[in-house]
Amino acid sequence: KQEVTQIPAALSVPEGENLVLNCSFTDSAIYNLQWFRQDPGKGLTSLLLIQSSQREQTSGRLNASLDKSSGRSTLYIAASQPGDSATYLCAQPTGANSKLTFGKGITLSVRP
Amino acid sequence: EPEVTQTPSHQVTQMGQEVILRCVPISNHLYFYWYRQILGQKVEFLVSFYNNEISEKSEIFDDQFSVERPDGSNFTLKIRSTKLEDSAMYFCASSEIGGIYNEQFFGPGTRLTVL
Numbered sequence: 188k189q190e191v192t193q194i195p196a197a198l199s200v201p202e203g204e205n206l207v208l209n210c211s212f213t214d215s216a217i218y219n220l221q222w223f224r225q226d227p228g229k230g231l232t233s234l235l236l237i238q239s240s241q242r243e244q245t246s247g248r249l250n251a252s253l254d255k256s257s258g259r260s261t262l263y264i265a266a267s268q269p270g271d272s273a274t275y276l277c278a279q280p281t282g283a284n285s286k287l288t289f290g291k292g293i294t295l296s297v298r299p
Numbered sequence: 300e301p302e303v304t305q306t307p308s309h310q311v312t313q314m315g316q317e318v319i320l321r322c323v324p325i326s327n328h329l330y331f332y333w334y335r336q337i338l339g340q341k342v343e344f345l346v347s348f349y350n351n352e353i354s355e356k357s358e359i360f361d362d363q364f365s366v367e368r369p370d371g372s373n374f375t376l377k378i379r380s381t382k383l384e385d386s387a388m389y390f391c392a393s394s395e396i397g398g399i400y401n402e403q404f405f406g407p408g409t410r411l412t413v414l
Contacts, residue, residue, distance in 0.1 A: 219400055230305075230390060230407035231342070238400060276342065285394075285401050286332070286355055289342040 189214040189281050193290035200267055201298050208262040208293050210277035217279055220260045222251055225274045225292065234275075235262070267297045301325045303406035305391050311412045315380050320409045322374045322391030331374045332392040332403060333366065335359070342390065348374065349397060381413045 192211045200206050210220070219238045223231040235251040237244040237260065244251045250263040260277055274294045278287040304323045312318050324331050333345040346356040348366055365377045374393075378385055388408045394401040 219402075221402060223405070228410070231392075231405040233402060233404055236402045278342070280401065282355060283398075285330075285398060285403075286344040286347055286357075287334070287342075287392075287403060288344070291341050 189279065189288050191277060191279055191288050191290040193275075193277060193293050195293065196291065197294045197296070199296040199298060202267060202269060204267050204297075205263070205265050206267055206295075208264070208275050208295070210260040210262070210290055212258050212260070212277075212279050214279060214281060215255060215258060217253070217255055219280060220251075220253055221278045221280075221287065222249075222260075222262050223276045223278065225276060227274075231276065264295075267295075269297045269299050271295060272297050301327075303391055303393055303404055305389075305406035305409050307409060308407065309410045309412070311414065312381055314383060314413055318378050318381055318411060320376045320378075320389050320391075320411070322376075322406055323372050324374055324391065324393030325395075325404060326372070328393035328395050328404075330354075330394045330397045330401065331366075331368070332394075333376045334390045334392065334405075335387040336390065336408075337384075337387045345376070345389075378411075381411075383413050386411055386413045 190213045222234045237251045237253045248265040253260045274292040276292040278289045306321045331348040336342045347354045391406045392403040394403045
């Protein structure tokens with residue numbers, strides 16, 4: 188059974204710090220991985236989709252990488268801001284219908 | 300920018316009652332999904348829908364659940380007889396293409412509370 192793991196569950200950093208959020212997956216036959224942001228009680232906002240043929244994908248201060256051989260993806264946030272405080276989830280599609288399997292998320296708190 | 304919308308944002312119901320959760324996917328999208336998130340737990344896949352039929356469902360999606368695309372814009376999830384354990388946030392998602400390279404876009408969710 189495919190598993191997606193995100194450790195740690197929570198992270199607190201001071202404003203301005205560069206940080207890396209990790210995502211591990213067990214299914215090495217990965218084709219893409221999607222990163223989401225979830226604010227408390229809210230929906231899921233798609234941040235980045237990185238395909239297995241890409242090593243990195245960038246959007247503003249966010250950069251996602253994907254390493255199939257190690258079963259890991261990372262989301263790099265540059266110059267973190269209090270507005271970045273949220274839960275960040277990674278998800279891997281599986282099966283012919285590409286249902287997403289989610290990690291539990293990392294709750295990030297950026298202190299002013 | 301096009302987005303997935305869901306109504307209502309919050310639904311409170313009594314155990315045993317039927318509920319219908321509504322979603323309007325992005326207009327040119329062809330693949331539709333429902334997921335749920337019980338408080339404090341992972342987002343879980345319920346069902347995928349394409350070409351007016353269910354393409355895949357999870358073991359959670361039992362006979363109490365059904366989905367429908369009643370017209371060209373709405374996509375609904377019905378729970379026939381709600382249980383306490385159905386209390387969760389329900390998310391609708393859609394994607395333009397299927398297959399392994401699709402990107403799914405999620406709605407804001409409906410919080411279902413079963414009393």
